[in-house]
Amino acid sequence: MDVKASDVVIIGAGGAGLRAAIAVAEADPDxxxxxxxxVYPMRSHTVAAEGGAAAVIKDNxxxxxxxxxxxxxxxxxxxxxxxxxxxxxxPNELIRMxxxxxxWSREPSGHVAVRPFxxxxxxxxxxxxxxxxxxxxxxxxxxxxxYPSIERLDEYYATDLIIEDGxxxxxxxxxxxxxxVRVLAANAVIIATGGAGRIFPFTTNGAINTGDGxxxxxxxxxxxxxxxxxxYHPTGLPRTGILITExxxxxxxxxxxxxxxxxxxxxxxxxxxxWPRKKAMELGPRDRLSQAFWHxxxxxxxxATPDGDxxxxxxxxxxxxxxxxxLPMVRELASSYMGVDPVHAPIPVQPVVHYMMGGxxxxxxxxxxxxxxxxxxxxxxxxxxxxxxxxxxxxxxxxVFGAKAGxxxxxxxxxxxxxGTSTAVEKQAEDARSRIVxxxxxxxxxxxxxxxRKEMNEIMEWGxxxxxxxxxxxxTCETIGKLRERYAAxxxxxxxxxxxxxxxxxxxxxxxxxVAHAVAHSALNRRESxxxxxxxxxxxxxxxxxxxxTLTYHGGPDEPRLDYLDVVITKSQPGERVxxxxxx
Amino acid sequence: xxxxxxxxxxxRYRPEADEDPVFQAYTVPYNEDxxxxxxxxxxxxxxxxxxxxRWSCHMAVCGSCGMMINGEPKLSCHAFLxxxxxxxxxxxxxxxxxxxxxxxxxxxxxxxxxxxxKPYVIAKEDRPVNAGEHLQSPAELKTFKQYTMxxxxxxxxxxxxxxxxxxxxxxxxxxxxxxxYNLDTRDSGREQRQEIAASNEGVWDCTFVGACxxxxxxSVDPAAAIQQTKIASTVDWYKALLSPWGK
Numbered sequence: 001m002d003v004k005a006s007d008v009v010i011i012g013a014g015g016a017g018l019r020a021a022i023a024v025a026e027a028d029p030d031x032x033x034x035x036x037x038x039v040y041p042m043r044s045h046t047v048a049a050e051g052g053a054a055a056v057i058k059d060n061x062x063x064x065x066x067x068x069x070x071x072x073x074x075x076x077x078x079x080x081x082x083x084x085x086x087x088x089x090x091p092n093e094l095i096r097m098x099x100x101x102x103x104w105s106r107e108p109s110g111h112v113a114v115r116p117f118x119x120x121x122x123x124x125x126x127x128x129x130x131x132x133x134x135x136x137x138x139x140x141x142x143x144x145x146x147y148p149s150i151e152r153l154d155e156y157y158a159t160d161l162i163i164e165d166g167x168x169x170x171x172x173x174x175x176x177x178x179x180x181v182r183v184l185a186a187n188a189v190i191i192a193t194g195g196a197g198r199i200f201p202f203t204t205n206g207a208i209n210t211g212d213g214x215x216x217x218x219x220x221x222x223x224x225x226x227x228x229x230x231x232y233h234p235t236g237l238p239r240t241g242i243l244i245t246e247x248x249x250x251x252x253x254x255x256x257x258x259x260x261x262x263x264x265x266x267x268x269x270x271x272x273x274x275w276p277r278k279k280a281m282e283l284g285p286r287d288r289l290s291q292a293f294w295h296x297x298x299x300x301x302x303x304a305t306p307d308g309d310x311x312x313x314x315x316x317x318x319x320x321x322x323x324x325x326x327l328p329m330v331r332e333l334a335s336s337y338m339g340v341d342p343v344h345a346p347i348p349v350q351p352v353v354h355y356m357m358g359g360x361x362x363x364x365x366x367x368x369x370x371x372x373x374x375x376x377x378x379x380x381x382x383x384x385x386x387x388x389x390x391x392x393x394x395x396x397x398x399x400v401f402g403a404k405a406g407x408x409x410x411x412x413x414x415x416x417x418x419x420g421t422s423t424a425v426e427k428q429a430e431d432a433r434s435r436i437v438x439x440x441x442x443x444x445x446x447x448x449x450x451x452x453r454k455e456m457n458e459i460m461e462w463g464x465x466x467x468x469x470x471x472x473x474x475x476t477c478e479t480i481g482k483l484r485e486r487y488a489a490x491x492x493x494x495x496x497x498x499x500x501x502x503x504x505x506x507x508x509x510x511x512x513x514x515v516a517h518a519v520a521h522s523a524l525n526r527r528e529s530x531x532x533x534x535x536x537x538x539x540x541x542x543x544x545x546x547x548x549x550t551l552t553y554h555g556g557p558d559e560p561r562l563d564y565l566d567v568v569i570t571k572s573q574p575g576e577r578v579x580x581x582x583x584x
Numbered sequence: 585x586x587x588x589x590x591x592x593x594x595x596r597y598r599p600e601a602d603e604d605p606v607f608q609a610y611t612v613p614y615n616e617d618x619x620x621x622x623x624x625x626x627x628x629x630x631x632x633x634x635x636x637x638r639w640s641c642h643m644a645v646c647g648s649c650g651m652m653i654n655g656e657p658k659l660s661c662h663a664f665l666x667x668x669x670x671x672x673x674x675x676x677x678x679x680x681x682x683x684x685x686x687x688x689x690x691x692x693x694x695x696x697x698x699x700x701x702k703p704y705v706i707a708k709e710d711r712p713v714n715a716g717e718h719l720q721s722p723a724e725l726k727t728f729k730q731y732t733m734x735x736x737x738x739x740x741x742x743x744x745x746x747x748x749x750x751x752x753x754x755x756x757x758x759x760x761x762x763x764x765y766n767l768d769t770r771d772s773g774r775e776q777r778q779e780i781a782a783s784n785e786g787v788w789d790c791t792f793v794g795a796c797x798x799x800x801x802x803s804v805d806p807a808a809a810i811q812q813t814k815i816a817s818t819v820d821w822y823k824a825l826l827s828p829w830g831k
Contacts, residue, residue: 039638040691042736043646057717098717101705101768103725103732110719134645135732142703142761154695177684206640239617242643333643336662337617450629493633498599499685502633 001429002182006034006151008409009171009186011158011213013037014044015133015398016377016405017192018140019093023406025147031410034184036153036173038208038504041141045194045206046398049133050329051117051247052125053395055090058114061122063087068572070393073119073285074357074386075531075541076574077226077549077567082364082382084570086393086400093399094126102139103128105326115250115326116278117391119285119579123250123278125392130245130329133395153184157504158212160432161189161220161373164424168220168373172432176504179497181433185425188372188409191217191360192402195378198508199516200353200465201457204236204243213379215511217360218518222368223551223563225381227515228523229357229532231389232466234289236352238307242333244349246391249282251326253315255289256346257301263311267292269580279583287388287532288579290351294466305348312346319343351466355394357385357532358522361551366405372412374405383549387531439506445491449505452490456483456509456516464523469537473524480517481559487513518552521560526550543574588614590665591672592623594635597683605683607674608632614669621649621660624675624687637687644801647735650742651687652676657739657799678742680751694738697754700780701762706773724769731764731809733802740796740806746789753789754780756796756806763809766816782817790814 008024010017013035021035037044056066066087071078094112098104104112105127116123128135144150153173160172162183170185196211197203218224234255235244249255254275257263262281265272269284269292276283293311296302302309315323315330320343323331327342334340334347359381366374366382377398384397463476487510494502528542529535548564555561589611597605612626621639628635639649642661649660654673665673681689711718740756741747747755762781766774780786790810797807 039640039648040695040736043638043640043648045640045646047646047735048641048643092713095713095717099705099707099711099713099770101765101770103729104717106720106722106725108722110721110724112717131645131733134735138732138734138736143705145699145702146704154691177690206642206646208640240642329645336644449633494636496598496600496634496685499636499688501628501636 001426001433002180003185004034004182005185007031007186007413008188008190009034009036009184010190010192011036011171011216012044012192012194012377012379013041013152014192014194014377015046015137015140015395016402017190018144019399019402020190020192020376020406021150022140022144022147023403024410025149027407027410029147029149031149031413033150034153034186035144035150036156036158036171036184038155038157038176038212040154041144041152042138043208044137045209046133046137046395048204048206048243049395050130050243050245051250052115052127052132052392053094053136054117054124054390054392055094055126055396056087056124057091057094057112057126058124061124065121066090066124069120070384070390071386071572072577073388073390075388075577076547076572077383077386077530079364079383079568080570080572081568082384085364086384086397089400090396093396093403097136097139097399100139100143103135105129115247116276116283117246117250118283118289119279119390120283121278125250127247130247130327136395157507158216159436159507160428161216162425162428163220163370167371169425172429174436176499179500181429181436183425183429187413188374190405190409191373191375191379192377192405193379195356196512196515197353197356199456199512199519200460202236202241202461203353204233204241205353210508210512211515212508212511213375214360215514217368217373217375218514218554220370221554222370222373223361223553224518225358225361225549225551226383226522227356227358227518227552228526228550229387230353230464230519231286231355231357231532232290232351233286233354234293234351235313235349237333237338238305238310238348238350240337241352242337243352243354244313244330244334244347245327248313248315248327248330251315251322252276252318253282253313255282256312256314257296258303259301263296263301264289264292267295271581277581277584280580284579285388286391290466291534293351303348308350310348310350313349314346315342316344316346355389357381357383357387357389365408366401367408374408376401376405387533439492439503440495442492445489447486447490449490449502449509452483452487453509453512456480456513460516460519464520467534467536468523469535470524473520476520477524480513480520484513484517484557514554518560521562522550522552525562547574590614590623590669593672593674594687595676596635596686598685614665616666616669618665619661620651620653620663620665620673620675623665624660636685645735647737650678650737650739652679652742657742659737659739659801662801678738680742680744680747681738691738693751694741697758698736698761700754701758702773702777703761703765705765705768705771706776707770708772718770720769728764728767731760731767731804734760734804735802737801739799739801743795743799745793745795746791750789752785754786756810759787759813760804760806760809763813778817778820781813782820787813787817
């Protein structure tokens with residue numbers, strides 16, 4: 001089998017993967033880096049992030065504020081040592097992005113401008129109009145071209161991690177243009193593959209967000225952490241799920257129900273004036289806003305449309321000039337995909353699956369429990385996001401922990417990380433290849449990708465959505481379990497070797513089913529309500545028994561095994577999350 | 585009454601099976617909110633699992649899903665069926681690129697051209713992080729902001745008449761990107777970039793038809809970038825010519 005050896009293999013070339021690659025290249029230009037992704041770097045989903053990236057830069061703000069907003073927003077499930085490290089590093093990383101050419105929006109003075117986001121005491125979100133993720137991704141990608149030691153393997157799909165003697169030794173990957181299965185041997189591997197929003201039917205996530213990297217690590221015995229926490233963004237466009245950035249509310253947008261009433265004041269987020277007020281009303285945290293929609297819908301106060309119930313996000317009062325300057329993409333997206341020009345009419349929106357707080361279990365240095373394996377970005381769970389991520393922390397997270405993962409990999413190699421290939425590597429790669437070959441040979445499969453995916457999507461939204469309970473979660477666990485069994489009978493219909501997207505979708509579906517399984521079981525066993533995990537049958541937070549991280553271990557064909565880990569509390573004892581007027 | 589339908593003719597090419605590309609006809613339900621990409625996904629999910637195409641974001645920012653739609657380069661996630669209905673559309677891979685498979689093109693050449701213009705800040709000296717941000721006024725940002733908006737969708741290469749005649753031409757997106765960094769107050773790398781940008785394969789290969797700017801979905805206007813680079817290069821040339829007598 002074709003073996004390509006590098007010092008570091010990185011799976012995923014979005015914000016975290018690119019940042020990791022640059023960190024390795026800067027730490028040691030003699031180390032060879034294979035930067036692999038199933039798409040070209042510029043297609044990675046970081047590109048779709050809109051509103052901004054948080055870091056303390058202004059005199060009216062403080063690291064303490066960022067710490068508290070993050071920990072409170074996460075409903076005290078964040079590891080506070082990790083948050084501390086994150087908020088300290090955040091300004092440096094964003095300044096570095098500035099040096100690399102990121103076109104941050106500016107104040108008249110020439111300093112970078114910041115805007116408020118939900119759950120923030122003081123505005124600290126750096127932005128590049130409303131295409132912040134796009135600009136950060138392209139800045140990172142273009143900057144990565146500077147380093148000769150970064151070799152890109154574009155459009156490679158990783159199928160397996162190779163493990164020998166408890167060390168991660170590389171990756172098996174399919175080169176999509178040829179169908180060739182290759183071994184990418186390495187002394188250290190970094191996973192940076194983003195989230196898995198596609199396990200749900202209605203999501204802001206792109207087609208590529210299928211949790212591949214989470215599944216790779218999970219199957220290799222690395223636990224997934226806190227998978228029950230799924231963030232619904234309160235403002236998605238109906239049908240397409242296209243995100244309307246929180247920046248729209250940061251600039252002063254309001255949410256109203258069918259009577260034109262700012263209903264958030266009924267959910268502990270008021271009073272509505274003075275407005276805008278930080279941490280209040282439309283600038284409350286995402287979990288609370290999405291939950292308020294759910295209640296408003298059940299009260300019959302939302303607006304019925306052919307694409308489901310909506311509320312209105314109104315930014316008309318900002319005026320055309322400000323909308324064009326600060327929110328041009330919002331205007332373009334709403335006009336194109338909804339036929340609504342927000343300068344003249346309110347935008348119909350509904351909550352939409354947006355982000356996974358959980359992911360591959362790592363320590364604060366982005367290292368997983370498997371020697372030589374690191375993870376960063378949405379696919380990882382450090383955890384700085386706890387039970388609900390604060391808006392605009394995720395872009396910064398890709399940088400801070402992407403860089404950590406890169407430097408961690410370098411340190412690991414320097415400390416004598418293993419080298420060379422062996423028979424074990426060959427054997428594992430052969431096993432991986434024979435599984436793919438078997439898919440090509442099978443002719444009697446009774447299941448389709450489309451059918452299984454649809455059933456998975458439906459049960460996840462129905463049973464593990466904004467609100468859950470024992471019965472819905474039990475049914476979700478059972479259904480996903482059965483879908484995993486049925487997946488063995490999935491039929492591959494395209495037998496071509498060249499850019500076979502049928503094969504890719506089969507493999508992605510396998511990953512999504514494993515991730516969905518972890519989500520459902522983690523949720524069933526969290527017997528409380530916290531942050532984005534809300535149970536109708538257990539409505540209170542229970543710090544006594546549940547102030548813990550969930551660790552989910554892959555159970556092969558069976559149910560996953562769950563374990564729990566204490567949350568690191570350093571200086572902020574769990575308290576009540578206070579928003580609205582009482583927070584100021 | 586039967587449900588309205590929409591017809592597509594899609595170029596198919598499976599290198600292991602087809603000697604030449606062929607068109608295949610598909611019929612999908614007509615939905616006035618759908619874009620061509622939705623129709624292709626309907627085909628993929630319900631009619632023909634073997635049809636291959638790239639896509640991800642479905643919001644015109646990832647740049648994956650560029651195709652020729654009725655002969656025009658478009659993002660298929662931004663080409664609404666209602667703009668064509670009741671006529672059928674013809675969907676082909678982007679022109680001026682080799683076909684890898686079906687609607688998937690080979691992008692190697694484009695990626696090399698992007699890299700060739702050194703699209704990153706080349707600073708006079710390293711600025712340490714603790715020196716903080718550069719100051720850059722909104723007016724300074726505005727001079728290059730437009731050229732940062734390129735999503736690398738390659739539509740401009742598909743539209744460019746010069747690329748088809750002279751494949752070595754660096755092309756609109758890459759030249760616009762070079763111009764973007766040249767205009768950035770944080771950058772001092774123009775001279776290095778000029779080796780490529782001002783070469784025969786660079787701006788001077790452009791015949792200024794402007795097709796690139798017409799098809800750009802993000803209003804980057806690469807033609808303007810190329811024109812400005814030409815002017816700047818001419819000034820360079822005169823400066824070089826005059827410098828022995830200058831001062």
